[in-house]
Amino acid sequence: MTTQEPGGTDSPALDLPALARCVSVETAKFAAAYWGRSPLLSRAGELAGPDAFADLLGAAAVDELLSRRGLRTPFLRVADRGTVLPAGGFTGGAGAGAEVGDQVHDDKVLRLYAGGATLVLQGLHRIWPPLIDFAQRLGAELRQPVQINAYLTPPGNQGFATHYDTHDVFVLQVEGSKHWRVHEPVLPDPLDRQPWGGRADEVAATAEGPAAVDTVLNPGDALYLPRGWLHSATAVDGRSLHLTVGVRAFTRYAIVEELLTLAAEDRRLRAGLPFGLDVTDPDAVEPELTETVEALRDWLRGADPVAVAERLRSRSWPAARPAPIGPLAQLDFAERLTAADRIAGRAGLRWRLSGDGEQGAVLQLADRVVRFPAYCAAAVGAALGGEPVRVGDLPGLDDDADRLVLARRLLREGLAVPA
Numbered sequence: 135m136t137t138q139e140p141g142g143t144d145s146p147a148l149d150l151p152a153l154a155r156c157v158s159v160e161t162a163k164f165a166a167a168y169w170g171r172s173p174l175l176s177r178a179g180e181l182a183g184p185d186a187f188a189d190l191l192g193a194a195a196v197d198e199l200l201s202r203r204g205l206r207t208p209f210l211r212v213a214d215r216g217t218v219l220p221a222g223g224f225t226g227g228a229g230a231g232a233e234v235g236d237q238v239h240d241d242k243v244l245r246l247y248a249g250g251a252t253l254v255l256q257g258l259h260r261i262w263p264p265l266i267d268f269a270q271r272l273g274a275e276l277r278q279p280v281q282i283n284a285y286l287t288p289p290g291n292q293g294f295a296t297h298y299d300t301h302d303v304f305v306l307q308v309e310g311s312k313h314w315r316v317h318e319p320v321l322p323d324p325l326d327r328q329p330w331g332g333r334a335d336e337v338a339a340t341a342e343g344p345a346a347v348d349t350v351l352n353p354g355d356a357l358y359l360p361r362g363w364l365h366s367a368t369a370v371d372g373r374s375l376h377l378t379v380g381v382r383a384f385t386r387y388a389i390v391e392e393l394l395t396l397a398a399e400d401r402r403l404r405a406g407l408p409f410g411l412d413v414t415d416p417d418a419v420e421p422e423l424t425e426t427v428e429a430l431r432d433w434l435r436g437a438d439p440v441a442v443a444e445r446l447r448s449r450s451w452p453a454a455r456p457a458p459i460g461p462l463a464q465l466d467f468a469e470r471l472t473a474a475d476r477i478a479g480r481a482g483l484r485w486r487l488s489g490d491g492e493q494g495a496v497l498q499l500a501d502r503v504v505r506f507p508a509y510c511a512a513a514v515g516a517a518l519g520g521e522p523v524r525v526g527d528l529p530g531l532d533d534d535a536d537r538l539v540l541a542r543r544l545l546r547e548g549l550a551v552p553a
Contacts, residue, residue: 152272156304178354186354187306190264201240211254216295252293255284279382279453287369296341296366297330302381307351310374312367316347319362392445402429451500456482467552468545473526473534476553479518522553
């Protein structure tokens with residue numbers, strides 16, 4: 135059985151490893167000393183200079199997104215002094231021929247921003263090409279799903295009050311300067327179900343105390359924040375544009391969740407409670423709790439790592455999309471394909487190839503299963519394995535006619551791309 139995790143793309147604007155653009159220490163040191171543990175401030179001089187992130191997004195790109203890309207909610211949020219404004223204040227109909235009622239109106243956004251509101255461009259890892267590529271590369275290096283938002287704040291303004299995120303973030307300062315104050319967590323390692331709003335009083339009180347990090351980010355600077363660390367930011371002097379790269383890292387609680395799902399296989403744990411039991415009475419519940427814990431402990435001793443990994447795969451693979459493909463260019467290439475052409479696996483595609491007895495080869499993807507004749511297994515593995523391969527060199531097939539049939543299918547299924 136062969137399993138393939140995502141690889142990066144070859145965007146010329148992103149020659150450095152993605153993580154090396156975000157942190158000023160070696161990967162091993164970052165993983166041991168900072169990841170999930172402590173903030174890390176990296177100055178532009180330790181990275182790639184003041185223009186380190188200029189290729190990812192800039193003011194002109196923001197203008198284009200807001201005015202020419204037909205942006206809709208929720209790809210834009212607007213916040214004013216800590217309050218998220220209703221979308222109806224900056225969206226509306228798109229005019230004749232595009233009867234969509236929630237498209238962003240650039241003139242409305244202009245007035246709100248001029249009045250001091252912060253613009254939050256969300257999900258840029260889905261809609262802005264340089265950030266699509268960057269998110270894929272960083273996600274591949276971290277082996278975690280990645281999302282990217284941009285925050286454009288007018289001079290002297292603060293979009294959001296002190297808060298924490300339930301995911302790790304890399305803050306990349308693109309333009310202008312921003313004053314950041316970071317405090318230690320009120321709840322270390324919060325889960326998605328434990329947002330800061332439920333601890334607003336603790337957050338506010340902690341924010342009044344001394345900060346663990348109190349600094350100004352200038353263009354090219356970066357700041358890593360583990361989930362749970364409190365933070366707030368205010369634009370200094372001119373406008374500020376920064377990217378927030380969120381990393382949706384898996385936690386041990388995810389394993390717990392999947393173990394509990396699998397535990398339903400145990401009949402003792404499916405058993406009903408005694409007839410007439412008052413579940414509000416601790417004394418009545420106590421013996422049932424004891425027996426349940428014992429049954430769960432017995433079941434956990436035999437928990438199967440293969441089953442748990444399979445459950446986690448079903449959550450992990452759909453969380454990140456493979457690299458974009460152009461449907462028309464893809465079909466045109468497939469139509470004129472020759473044995474001399476080269477193809478490669480689609481970057482970021484998660485797949486697992488296994489045998490199905492003598493009947494065929496099974497390619498498991500994030501959203502579907504694709505079956506091939508058994509004799510195609512070696513060729514499929516070679517085509518998707520990462521390195522470009524000449525169609526005429528695909529192994530295990532009798533002649534170029536068979537190789538072309540298979541290669542065209544891989545292209546039309548969006549599994550392989552022109553190399």
